Amino acid sequence: MRIEFARSFVAPGESWASTADRLAEGRGPVLAVDLSEEMLRFEVDDEHRLAVRPMTEGDFPDVSRWVQTAHVAKWWDEHQSLEQVAAHYGPALTGADPTRLWVLEVNGRSVGFTQDYRIDDHPEWALLSGMPGAIGFDYAIGEPAWVGRGIGTKLLWVFLRDIVVPAYPDAPILFAAPDHRNAGSLRLLAKLGFTQGAWFDEPQSDGTVETVVGCSVDVAKVMRSAVVTGE
Ligand SMILES: CC(C)(COP(=O)(O)OP(=O)(O)OC[C@H]1O[C@@H](n2cnc3c(N)ncnc32)[C@H](O)[C@@H]1OP(=O)(O)O)[C@@H](O)C(=O)NCCC(=O)NCCS
DSSP states (O other): OEEEEEGGGSOTTOOHHHHHHHHHTTOOOEEEEEOSSSEEEEEEOSSOOEEEEEOOGGGHHHHHHHHHSHHHHTTOOSOOSHHHHHHHHHHHHHTSSOOEEEEEEETTEEEEEEEEEEGGGSHHHHHHHTOTTOEEEEEEEOOGGGTTSSHHHHHHHHIIIIIIHHHOTTOOEEEEOOBTTOHHHHHHHHHTTOEEEEEEEEEOTTSOEEEEEEEEEEHHHHTOOSSOOOO
């Protein structure tokens, strides 16, 4: 089922997501399809069961494999071996690092992973991004068979709206900064209602810099909702 309405249709104080839920009359979960234009497009997807679950150590072999897959490695060049993945992501599983790690599932199969964190926990990133107080997140659809089929947009919507937004009720903004050449990632964010801001250079571990595009979304305007669409 498709749900479409103009931005001007949204009532004062109501988010785009809440408006879509109201129009779906309980037939949800309602997923964002394209929120980049004046007409906002949502849908109910009866074909895929989408879920986001906490990552465990048992997922490290998948994570290692995913970050070595060509379409991910192009933008994600660190911590690739199983040992490196365990060393880098392990502290977040024990609570030593407040970053939260998640696995994305389609119909019970793991297809990718995400992480979220308070940008203020990373003072250098807060300064560089100009986004103190915001929540940062990163994401990859690691299974090549699932790339470019619209599933990343849907899974990221479930992740942001149901996992990230409720966890940080005081945070007004979500923020991600893809490489300026990462057209797929930039388009995905636009489809979820993000707007592009400043371009800036992010130092990399190998001494180079990557020019990234700061993308942010106003949580209250776009996705805050009482209705939960996923796990
Ligand atoms: C970015 C990523 C999560 C997108 O997931 P996905 O499931 O492939 O994305 P979707 O199929 O939902 O497509 C989202 C939009 O991006 C477009 N897109 C995808 N790949 C693209 C590419 N290489 N170039 C241009 N547009 C692209 C799609 O066409 C779609 O837009 P449209 O509906 O207007 O046609 C996935 O490609 C990925 O994991 N990439 C590697 C890791 C990465 O870059 N992570 C982000 C770091 S900031």
